[in-house]
Amino acid sequence: MADAATPRSTRRTFLGWGMAIIITSLTVSGILPILVFLWPPPPKGQTKGPLTIALDTPIDQLSDGQAVKFTAPASPNSAFIMADGGGDNAPGDLAFGGFVVMNQGKVQVLAINCSHLGCSVALNEGAKSFDCPCHGSRFHIDGTVLRGPAAYPLSHLTWKQGQDASTIEVDGLTLGF
Numbered sequence: 001m002a003d004a005a006t007p008r009s010t011r012r013t014f015l016g017w018g019m020a021i022i023i024t025s026l027t028v029s030g031i032l033p034i035l036v037f038l039w040p041p042p043p044k045g046q047t048k049g050p051l052t053i054a055l056d057t058p059i060d061q062l063s064d065g066q067a068v069k070f071t072a073p074a075s076p077n078s079a080f081i082m083a084d085g086g087g088d089n090a091p092g093d094l095a096f097g098g099f100v101v102m103n104q105g106k107v108q109v110l111a112i113n114c115s116h117l118g119c120s121v122a123l124n125e126g127a128k129s130f131d132c133p134c135h136g137s138r139f140h141i142d143g144t145v146l147r148g149p150a151a152y153p154l155s156h157l158t159w160k161q162g163q164d165a166s167t168i169e170v171d172g173l174t175l176g177f
């Protein structure tokens, strides 16, 4: 009697384990991508720290109302970190370019991103403004809004002068890719 039941019971046990393994595998393979999406692993190789930027025009040679554009280093790929912002920009957001501006004797450093939807603004030297090519927003040289649809000023970047007037150090992130 026991001999007759053993093969059937063994087959049932084997099928049970097989089904359990298949169901577990399907569940894990279905849930794993969701978990990775919700809790992504930390990006490899990212380091926060000041980025050294060489300016085309030294700070001490900027005249009032003048601005000089700069971009984040591409090798390794880097970005600046916005210190503040409104609209499409927010503190901690990344910018891949900016402007050093001399305004009423004060130097300020602005991110290039339009606060409307993030397009790169261009310096309008004649009008001493920053103009956005996407939807026509314009900003004063100090970053405040001159014309919408942007409703918020350009973001500032945190910076300090480097070893000479041709160099600035801007808070940023080396992206590592």
Ligand code: FES
Binding pocket: 114, 115, 116, 117, 118, 119, 132, 133, 134, 135, 136, 137, 148, 149, 150
């Ligand atoms: S993104 Fe600049 S005006 Fe829309």
